Amino acid sequence: MIRPRVDEHVRLDDRVMAAVLVVARDVAMVRPSERSTVTVSMATGAALEQPHPIMDTRTLSTTYCTFMSEDGQKPILAAPGGFLSRSRTVAPPNWSRWLVPPAALSVHLAIGQAYAWSVFKPPLESALHVSGTGSALPFQLGIVMLGLSAAFGGPMVERNGPRWAMFVSMICFSSGFLLAALGVSTSQYWLVVFGYGFVGGIGLGIGYISPVSTLMKWFPDRPGMATGIAIMGFGGGALIASPWSTQMLGTFGTDTGGIATTFLVHGLVYAVFMSMGVLLVRVPPVGWVPRGWVPAKAAARALITTANVSARNAIRTPQFWCLWVVLCFNVTAGIGILEKAAPMIRDFFANTATPVSVGAAAGFVALLSLANMTGRIVWSSTSDLIGRKNMYRVYLGVGALLYLTIALAGNAHNFVFILCAIGILSFYGGGFATAPAYLKDLFGTYQVGAIHGRLLTAWSTAGVLGPLIINAIADSQKAAGRTGPALYTTSLYIMIGLLVVGFLANELIRPVNPRFHEPQVAEMGPQETLLTRQGGS
């Protein structure tokens, strides 16, 4: 237990009645050097120019500070900070939480454009004379930067709040396009790679995690659904960008001038589109909970905690690494099929009476994209009802059975193949979208965005692992003279093995040991506050 010093007085403006509520761990977020300092005070009186004596103490369990009106209902004065600061985004009492998902979507739908980069590859290759490998560099660097900035920028996002994070994301992502436009117009390809890949990639990572903890604070009763909406948006971003970018290249042309103009328009349009999220996003006021929702009742369910674990402590727990394995192998299984979908279905049914045409294979890829996107919202929302652990049992267990069905059925029935692939891809999307809510259940909302950022390294790993397994084995089988389903059978059994390992890792997940929990401020009486550990999960 830590006995805090009450050593900070805040000068208030001329508004009447304010309470300054700062929790120890929030002070730690603002000034890491003052980790053991807590100030919990209620000051009364108008036009306070001098430090005011402490009148009362309060318990608070949110991750920001605010100034409240006398009745404690209305935030009347933001803590020091500019328009982008967390304290300036505290929602007024009549704010609807249903305004927060569109704010999140405006960011995720924009940054999801990254998966439509392939549209720019052929024009760049012919206009700037770069190789296929070279034209993929901006995307690859962008994905690397997404992982790095999400993993390392998480604590900054938590500290500065969602508006700051969305603003940084907007600036980086849009600037990336503008730099790329400059690079193309001056035939400096390195600038395209640096702009879109490095600068834009930082925007991808910060943008991806920016709304996560805010959504879960607004929707503690339905965290799976809330994050499912946002993460579905990331998948939807490519659906918008792919035809839109194609049409724009058709309009402006595919020479350097046309590509540069297309990049310029992308940068400007995405800046405007994302600014809606920057302006609209709000964090809930201190102590806000949905009407009729009782945290203690929700926490009575297995694996749902009311305690909080910092990002630094989270990666020291076995639960984090079990979930890392779960996500990594679930994504590996899905991404393997997704990346190879078109050639895979054509190879599978090449020697049958019903071969699959190029056009039909493209339709199959579109169907899988739809399954991936729908799975994100449907399965993630379902996890609010049946629990996160059970949901991952379905993703991994049923996913393994679907892979087994494909392996055993071979090329006997194409509808069996298609149905199983739809199921696998919906579980792939669902696995992505349910992960933040699983983290919230295990580690609380305190730094869940930062923890999620670190978990995304599992995605990066799977992004390499999945295609590597499928492609390497298919190539070796082809070299051995095999055709049809035999090209993929070994890969399918490897995927089944990975899913089983993931299933076992999920079974090992238990509530986090209380020694990792953050201290909680408990009310002790006027002018004295005690920090204690929070209760069990």
Place this chain on the structure above:
Amino acid sequence: MADQGETARHIPLMILAWAWVVLPFGYGVYQLLLKLTQLFAG
């Protein structure tokens, strides 16, 4: 917080905010469905 009366005050903003994201998303899904028809045509 967001009871019916309070939500009603935000209806225009709510419509604008959701339209802002749903319209482009709908465009993307429409384009996807056009591609999807090729699966059954092939």
